């Protein structure tokens with residue numbers, strides 16, 4: 001079946017007991033057993049429940065993986081992946097990872113003996129130079145947030161496997177409709193489902209999609225032992241959102257391109273970073289490994305003052321963190337999503353004070369442009 005059909009039907013079969021086309025929300029913490037050693041497949045909602053199982057089947061199918069586990073947030077999902085490691089193990093991460101991943105690794109997981117190096121993973125030579133005897137994982141975000149740097153998934157997975165490492169890819173920015181890292185050899189894909197997969201900004205959620213049964217078993221063990229599995233209502237909302245993923249992404253792509261070209265034509269905008277523009281240094285690579293360029297655009301207004309003037313005058317675009325929803329969201333990475341990154345690190349990874357990040361929604365694109373146009377007049 002095609003992607004859109006799978007997004008609507010896999011894991012979403014009619015409820016066998018009533019015929020309901022949409023499965024009910026199993027809002028219960030516990031399940032009656034038929035005998036001490038006999039259940040109907042469920043015993044306690046931390047361990048598993050039907051809404052979670054349904055969503056996990058959908059997400060595994062859409063990413064082309066064999067297993068998926070869903071968590072209360074993207075960060076809980078990502079945290080579970082680092083628990084595959086042992087003290088002393090080393091991980092190479094993309095330089096400009098999501099701010100929360102930078103905080104989790106450098107402020108929390110280092111205290112448990114894990115070691116992390118941040119390198120520009122778009123440069124394979126730099127990744128090779130960062131390898132150590134205890135390197136166990138390469139963790140890539142592509143495109144990066146908010147610098148929109150693209151990493152070659154095919155080449156990186158070959159490097160990882162030549163060195164017996166796992167390749168983990170954060171696919172939040174594109175969703176499986178636009179990029180399927182497992183097809184390029186990734187072993188694990190992580191998501192903040194809060195973003196495009198849900199698409200409606202009404203709950204947080206995270207996913208880990210895997211190909212290796214040994215890793216899958218461990219992630220499931222973490223999910224039921226540490227207890228951060230996604231709750232029934234939130235699974236239901238995310239499953240509902242996923243049904244329209246394909247049409248939403250088509251519109252995000254179309255609107256993203258129009259907004260990127262508009263910004264590119266504005267004299268007050270110093271630079272537009274969008275892999276869909278031929279000016280993007282990795283436009284060709286993005287074209288090769290993505291099925292579209294998505295709705296995330298970063299642009300530079302040259303100074304914090306100019307960025308603040310724009311952000312304080314938008315009306316339709318909401319000044320908010322997060323991304324990937326139907327509504328257009330606009331933010332200032334240095335002050336908001338990446339505030340936990342020290343200024344010198346921000347500078348090193350290319351996050352400037354004049355940068356603005358926009359998650360282009362699926363409203364009428366003329367309305368988005370009119371709002372940006374009037375806000376730019378205040379810059």
Ligand SMILES: *Cc1c(COP(=O)(O)O)cnc(C)c1O
Nearest residue numbers: 073074075098172192194204205
């Ligand atoms: C939002 C985000 C996360 C974290 O997800 P939460 O659901 O907020 O915990 C991780 N990676 C990327 C790329 C994100 O945008």
